[in-house]
Amino acid sequence: MPTPERTSLTAIVDAGREILESAGPAGLTMQAVAERVGVRAPSLYKRIRDRDALLSAVAAASADALTVRLDAAGDDLPLLAAAYRAFAHQHSEAFRLLFTASAPEDALHRASAPVLRSCTELVGAERALDAARLFTAWATGFLQMELAGAFRLGGDVDEAFEYGMGRILAGLTSS
Structure with a gap:
């Protein structure tokens, strides 16, 4: 049986937008987003390729x-x-x-x-x-x-x- 997904792309992007506003672009890290959505950083890579992709998704949203x-x-x-x-x-x-x-x-x-x-x-x-x-x-x-x-x-x-x-x-x- 596959492991249930613990987060979604929407949750990741929403967390990224919140972190961006509170900590600026330098504070918008994969680790910070992972902590905000309650997963380990490696889990984010199932949804977001890297920090550049995270910034792009946050900018698009x-x-x-x-x-x-x-x-x-x-x-x-x-x-x-x-x-x-x-x-x-x-x-x-x-x-x-x-x-x-x-x-x-x-x-x-x-x-x-x-x-x-x-x-x-x-x-x-x-x-x-x-x-x-x-x-x-x-x-x-x-x-x-x-x-x-x-x-x-x-x-x-x-x-x-x-x-x-x-x-x-x-x-x-x-x-």
């Missing part, structure tokens, strides 16, 4: 969680920006992981779909990708700086985000 949030926000670009920012604040390490080589391209394509739909409505299909890149570059740069504590000159960062979003929207809709 994080991108999918972001996609769910963006889809729920609808096609309004400021609402998408707010959902993107909320995700970055609540899952800062996962947000950062999305911009590494560990993030699978197909998961990133899924996450970009809501922004592309919104930009298509704003500027048309011909320029939608350019508009989505402009928005994403601005929002991601702003959030990376915000998460790093780089806005130290005073002022209200929430207001700055709203101002920036307004300027991006005005620029996209002015032509």
